[in-house]
Amino acid sequence: MTLISIPNLHEELRTEAAAAGAPLARRHITAGARLQQLVIWLPAGGVLPEHGNPGEARLHLLIGQVRFVEIGEGRTHTLAAGDLFAVPDALHRVEADAESLLLLSFVPEA
Known part of the structure; x- marks a missing residue:
């Protein structure tokens, strides 16, 4: 694997x-046999629109602050830089309170 500079x-x-x-940018940085990783940049006020869970997933907030909103569940989780969050199996969206950089690691469902 190539070294990746998060600031760069x-x-x-x-x-x-x-x-x-x-309104956002993303890059697929790993495409292993199972584990996938996606880096997502959101500006302050940006939104990653409603979507489902890609499989077993963890969201690591590298920079910024976001709200993870579970659609239909009435739950909102506020994440700050450094937080690692187990993505629930529910429709959700992500709203950026500040410019944010997220690392999504997941194993797609077969």
Whole structure:
């Protein structure tokens, strides 16, 4: 595996989003036999729209602060930089309270 600089990746994703006029940017950084990893950049006020759980998953907030909202469950989890969160098997969305960089690690369902 190649060494990945999180500060450099953060800046690259921010720049890509700005150049594309996109509300977020993401990069798939690992594609092993099972474990998948995705880095997601969100600006302050940005939203990762409603979606389902990709399988067994953990969300590590590297930079910023986000709210993880479980749709239909009435639960919101506030995550700060450094937090590691087990993603529940429920529809959810992620709302950024500050510019944020997230690392999603997951094993897709077969």
